[in-house]
Amino acid sequence: MHPARRLYLKKPFKPEIKPLAESSSTSEIKSxxxxxxxxxxxxxxxIGGSEGQVNWIMENNNDKKIDVILIRGAMLxxxxxxxxxxxxxxxxxxxxVYYANHLSTFIQSVNDIPLYSLAILKNNDNKQIGFVFSIPPKSxxxxxxxxxxxxxxLQGELYSASAGTLNLYTVFYDYTEIQDYENESGTTVSAPPDPYTVYSIYFDVEQLGDPIIPRYIISMSNDILIKILSMMNS
Structure with a gap:
């Protein structure tokens, strides 16, 4: 049985935000x-090619900005x-990989969400990391x-993501992620420490899909930080 294949980003990439009317009239590739x-x-x-490129097009037909996550899968x-x-x-x-190699940053303000921004995603007591896309109205x-x-x-759905508060998180992850990315993309990349800490706004989401990377994500509340600092100073 072949292991499940993972999908990836690479540099350079050229994401685009367009008004709906413009995006539908200028595209020469069938969607x-x-x-x-x-x-x-x-x-x-x-698009296909040697690396199997797919362009995802996420449309917001509403009159207000909506933050979303994309859950997708495929058969190859x-x-x-x-x-x-x-x-x-x-x-x-x-x-x-995206965080350590400057392809992405964690969201710290709901008013500043560049494309390919990462965030802590929460579904009840479950936490995961993924991209949050902020789509302007009618775009x-x-x-x-x-x-x-x-x-x-292909299968895919969009789910709205509701912003919570900004917190400090400690993330433990599986280092095989780095090796797998290098194998899939054919490039050498940097890795963050294991664990690493980040400030991120968390987003409540309806679904997390089937998490593919095991992570242990701890919210570093003020009480926990005080205990850690007291232990370090004792």
Missing amino acids: STLYSKSGLTLKYQY NINGESISVPKYVFGDAYAE SISVPEYGFVGLVS
Whole structure:
């Protein structure tokens, strides 16, 4: 059984934000719709090539800005072998790579969410890391992703993300993530310490999909910080 394949970003990438009217009239590549609900629509363009590029198109047909996460999965056929990509949050598989190599930063203000921004995602007591996309009203975002070699089928949904407060988090992660990214992308990358600490706004989400990277994420409340500092000074 072939292990589940992971998808990835790489530099340089050129995400775009466009008004809906402009995005629909200027694209020369056919897009297909995967999901449409509550004024949010997810489309994709399969570019293919040696790295299996897919362009995700996230549309906000509402009259207000909406923050969303993208959960997607795929079936691939590589050399006659069926390979499953589980449905997980975009950004989950290689969050530490993106953070350590300056492809992304963690969100610290809801008024400043560049494309490919990471955040702590919460669903009840479960925490994960992934991208949060802030889509302006009546606009679309187009972002490329790689790894869809031998694409057979895609699944994907958009879920709204509700911003919480800014907190300090300590994140323990699996270092095999770094090795897997280098194998998939053919590039050498840096890695953050294990564990590492970040300030991030957390976002409540309805779904976390099937987390692909095991992480242990601790919210460093004031009480915990005081205890740690007292232990260090004792």
